[in-house]
Amino acid sequence: MKIIERYITRELLFPFIVVTVILIGLFVSFSVARFLTSAVTETLGTAAMFKLVGLKTIIALEVLVPIAFYVAVIYGLSRMNRDQEINVLRTAGYGDNRIIRTVFVIALPIAILSGILSVYARPWAYAESYIMDAQAEAELNTNRFQPGRFYGSEKSGRVIFIRGKDDLEKRMEGVFHYIRTTEDREIIISREGYQQPMTAEQWPHIELREGQIYRLSFDTVKDSAIRFEKMIYFNENDQAQNYRRKAASTRSLWDSEEPREIAELQWRLSRPVATVLLALIAVSFTRTAPRKDKTDRTFLVAALVFAVYYNLSGLAKTWVEQGVVAAMPGVWWVYGLLIIIVMLRLPELRSLLPAGKQ
Template structure:
């Protein structure tokens, strides 16, 4: 009877621990999601203000950026949740009571993996399938928007200030096709010179080879002069092309990030291997970081949890940066794909298991 009671008690403690981690993870996830969403939104708004992105795509781009955010948030969120939740049990001396009931550190593994495995599965699906599809769709939407004046955010009868004030654009009307403009005014500053473009008509087009965007103006004139000089010139034209600012590389996803995972597996070149391992890494990191969080969360009674969380964030940053460097090394063929990023995951896993074992012996939980 005592054995049955002990097993029932231990099962209750495991469920209690899982519930503690699950609620903590939900809270941490919401906080991280709001923070990361704010950062991403700020970057997109900065690109829109600089004329590098069309304002009409803001909602689409922030939505398509969600899979990338999840690949960052979920591993870090579960890592902090395990540290924070377990730290509370140490602080309130609940862990001491659990130990006295025969609860060993090995018994944490069942609730831990009940939490980690579903999250790792979600991260794996997002990283391997959803994120590449979202990157591909975002790239398509951008290329389509470059051809469409209406999605670029042109409001008729309003001045649009781009490139920090170096480019000012005014359009009296936009035709129904979304790309043809009427009565266009442009003021451009470059290399100490100022140009004023006035044209009756205009339209957007994209160079399919270089990807550069142009605004073609018809039946207009250019007035040019120096900011500190009095020399002015006027040139009339029937047609003229003005190259528009290009989006930054970090906004337009590189082609390899938008390619399906099955293509990367079939080609298996250094860049493809680097990208494929990068997509698999977040799912592996969920498991590795979850195990590392148990010994890292250990603290004395009444000790604050903030210090442990800060230490965890620093460890996560070092782990992620090392993976990022390996990605560059593999892509440049400086590191064999066979070694790749696997050694980083294995190193952190070995450190976690050794630390976990030694700590279990020291506190009498082995």
């Protein structure tokens, strides 16, 4: 690599690393603060909470990496422009097309990293966090309760009491479970209950043994009592299917015709494309006169452009999930718009295309 290319690479990669670290720090701080106010720390413990924060950070990296490089390109080239270094390079014969080519070459490995995070690391992290989230949110959870105390939830309308428990065997003794709905009330009394191991395929569940179920309706005619030897009590909620789709392997999504899974697959595959296109758009924002006030305005406009792009990409994904937009064009129309913007703002790119070679 020539001296100028090495210099530009250093000027872009250093702020990229700094911005990435700052964004990760902010995300981790926010996540820790949020989990400390939730049931995660109480239920799973501090060590598990930090593991969950790490998994959430891996998930967020697919978005944080393109943002960081986008900001790094704008900052690095704007600084060079403000210090007249861009003009010096042009005078030396290092034109704008070569600067664009250099940024593109730098963006490629970062785009590959973004793709790996999205296609492989993100599903794995979702699968792991899926398990931990489910364990923390489970209504019947041996880690959550102490014997001899009543636990109530205004959100779910449940009251739970256990007479004793064995943490080693994940066993609860003397289980009392009460839930109130708009239609009836249900009471479950069980001699013992066992918390079954959590897997990525199955939401947390408790196996209750030797008990009775009493359903008390507001219409007393419909009251009922059921005796059981064994009952599986699931804690699944509305987020289960969403988590499973995000935790599914990319290979399994590839064979699916379900709109939600198609949207998830296209979102993963679009991350490298977004990284490169955003980097090229960032180059176009540095084409201003080397003055501080214009540089500040550049960052403001760039932030607005990224906000519009991010909201459009999320909207495109939602449309595919809901079947409003077919699998083709799917989410790709957003990136078609980005390509048009890049070609309009960077006419030098035409000379880099195969048809433009002499």
